[in-house]
Amino acid sequence: MTTFTQLSSGQRPKISIHPDRKLSKINDNIYGGFTEHMGRCIYGGLYDPENANKNLIDENGFRKDVIEAMKELNVPVVRYPGGNFVATYHWLDGVGPQEKRPRRPELAWLGVESNQFGTDEFMKWCEIVGTEPYLALNFGTGTLDEALAWLEYCNSTQDTEYANLRRKNGREEPYNVKYWALGNECWGPWQVEQMTKEDYAKKAYQWAKALKLLDPSITLILCGETGHSTWDFYTLKECVRWDQHALGAGNITASLIDMHSIHIYTASDDPVKNSVAPRSAERAIEICSGLIDLARIENNVPASVPRQTICFDEWNVWDPQRAPGDQGAEERYTLSDALAVAVWLNVFIRQSKYVGMANIAQSVNVISPLMTSKDGLLKQTTWSPLLLFSKYMRGWTIATHVSCESYEGETDPKWLRAAMDTPWLDVSATLNEGGWVSVVVVNVHLRESFGVEMQGLSSRNGTVKVYTVAGKEWDTVNTAGKETIGIEEGEWDAQGEYTFPSLSITMLRWQL
Numbered sequence: 001m002t003t004f005t006q007l008s009s010g011q012r013p014k015i016s017i018h019p020d021r022k023l024s025k026i027n028d029n030i031y032g033g034f035t036e037h038m039g040r041c042i043y044g045g046l047y048d049p050e051n052a053n054k055n056l057i058d059e060n061g062f063r064k065d066v067i068e069a070m071k072e073l074n075v076p077v078v079r080y081p082g083g084n085f086v087a088t089y090h091w092l093d094g095v096g097p098q099e100k101r102p103r104r105p106e107l108a109w110l111g112v113e114s115n116q117f118g119t120d121e122f123m124k125w126c127e128i129v130g131t132e133p134y135l136a137l138n139f140g141t142g143t144l145d146e147a148l149a150w151l152e153y154c155n156s157t158q159d160t161e162y163a164n165l166r167r168k169n170g171r172e173e174p175y176n177v178k179y180w181a182l183g184n185e186c187w188g189p190w191q192v193e194q195m196t197k198e199d200y201a202k203k204a205y206q207w208a209k210a211l212k213l214l215d216p217s218i219t220l221i222l223c224g225e226t227g228h229s230t231w232d233f234y235t236l237k238e239c240v241r242w243d244q245h246a247l248g249a250g251n252i253t254a255s256l257i258d259m260h261s262i263h264i265y266t267a268s269d270d271p272v273k274n275s276v277a278p279r280s281a282e283r284a285i286e287i288c289s290g291l292i293d294l295a296r297i298e299n300n301v302p303a304s305v306p307r308q309t310i311c312f313d314e315w316n317v318w319d320p321q322r323a324p325g326d327q328g329a330e331e332r333y334t335l336s337d338a339l340a341v342a343v344w345l346n347v348f349i350r351q352s353k354y355v356g357m358a359n360i361a362q363s364v365n366v367i368s369p370l371m372t373s374k375d376g377l378l379k380q381t382t383w384s385p386l387l388l389f390s391k392y393m394r395g396w397t398i399a400t401h402v403s404c405e406s407y408e409g410e411t412d413p414k415w416l417r418a419a420m421d422t423p424w425l426d427v428s429a430t431l432n433e434g435g436w437v438s439v440v441v442v443n444v445h446l447r448e449s450f451g452v453e454m455q456g457l458s459s460r461n462g463t464v465k466v467y468t469v470a471g472k473e474w475d476t477v478n479t480a481g482k483e484t485i486g487i488e489e490g491e492w493d494a495q496g497e498y499t500f501p502s503l504s505i506t507m508l509r510w511q512l
């Protein structure tokens with residue numbers, strides 16, 4: 001939580017940090033990824049066996065440079081196989097001998113799916129990366145039987161058909177997939193088998209019951225919308241309830257629904273609107289957490305059932321007009337987009353009490369910080385904030401107060417103007433187990449730097465580590481061989497004010 005006092009021109013900005021006020025634990029899963037069968041995310045991204053440059057490919061056909069980047073980011077969980085793709089995906093097409101797998105028309109992005117990469121390939125990739133798989137179920141053309149069979153294939157140790165199929169395909173031990181999503185964006189008009197909220201809620205609850213009967217250890221994720229919609233209100237009200245018959249008498253510590261998924265993409269052609277737009281996601285989280293509480297209150301869910309958290313399993317900067325989905329959505333990210341991504345991540349830190357997982361959409365090539373070519377990997381501007389946050393912004397969110405001037409112009413979305421403050425300095429702060437306080441300050445102003453009095457911290461050895469991502473022009477992009485926007489490291493002697501340059505992301509780190 002960061003509180004804010006609006007200053008007028010000429011007043012001296014201040015940021016006060018309170019490491020003694022630990023507010024909420026940050027779930028490491030906010031640094032999750034997402035890989036969909038879309039554009040060049042899987043084929044040419046994760047999996048590239050045809051690449052002539054054999055040094056880039058491992059014995060499984062996986063891109064080694066992508067695996068290294070995922071390891072560097074320390075990505076804890078990766079969602080798969082979609083996205084919109086999942087609404088017509090039959091998982092059985094993607095297991096067993098590769099030469100026998102069917103090629104099928106693909107209706108989300110209007111391509112052809114070869115099924116050369118499927119469940120076992122994804123699980124192997126996750127094991128190599130050291131990340132946890134998160135699977136989304138087909139709520140479009142899929143059946144409950146198919147979903148149960150997939151869960152059995154992945155998690156069962158019994159002597160049953162699909163567990164045995166997994167063994168036959170070379171995997172004796174279960175994969176123990178914990179996270180399962182009950183569909184994806186089922187509300188969207190672009191979706192195969194788009195649903196009404198009434199139809200979805202009824203189906204999701206019944207599927208949840210069956211899935212948890214088969215494996216009560218899984219975490220089930222309801223398909224929400226933006227967090228601030230009637231769909232979210234209704235589906236939470238219908239599905240976040242406690243039904244003792246659903247889970248066996250006396251079981252009052254579990255619930256069928258554990259998390260609620262929401263998606264938001266932000267973007268604007270105006271660089272300041274673009275950088276402050278993720279504040280709309282902050283309001284969405286606040287509203288959605290209220291809707292979760294409302295459902296629990298009205299449905300008399302006992303306090304012994306853990307509070308459902310938000311699974312923000314698609315977020316990023318994306319303008320689908322600029323980078324259309326059916327053309328692979330290969331966004332070229334600017335410095336302004338890097339600032340926006342840092343504000344997005346500040347939002348997750350400030351709202352860590354409510355966010356159980358967040359997944360940048362997507363991990364490779366499709367609206368991604370990482371772009372492969374046949375010769376190597378480009379790290380776009382948005383890579384740097386993601387890396388800095390994932391490395392250092394873990395542990396606890398701590399209380400922070402910012403006093404500065406703010407951007408008062410129009411916003412994108414328009415409703416944000418009345419709903420949230422948009423200070424020029426967007427700030428969050430954490431305290432980790434090693435006693436390090438990390439503060440991220442994003443200065444979204446195009447021209448003005450701000451000298452700021454930093455209050456409340458003194459470091460053990462008198463110096464503060466500094467990491468800066470900055471540039472002169474908001475539209476600077478990184479290109480192959482010229483990654484202009486990156487991380488600069490330095491130190492500050494903690495004397496006087498710290499000056500945050502225009503168009504910059506600054507991380508300051510104190511060891512207490």
Ligand code: AHR
Binds near residue numbers: 084361
């Ligand atoms: O991430 C790209 C697409 O955006 C996903 O497939 C879909 O869920 C969303 O609309």
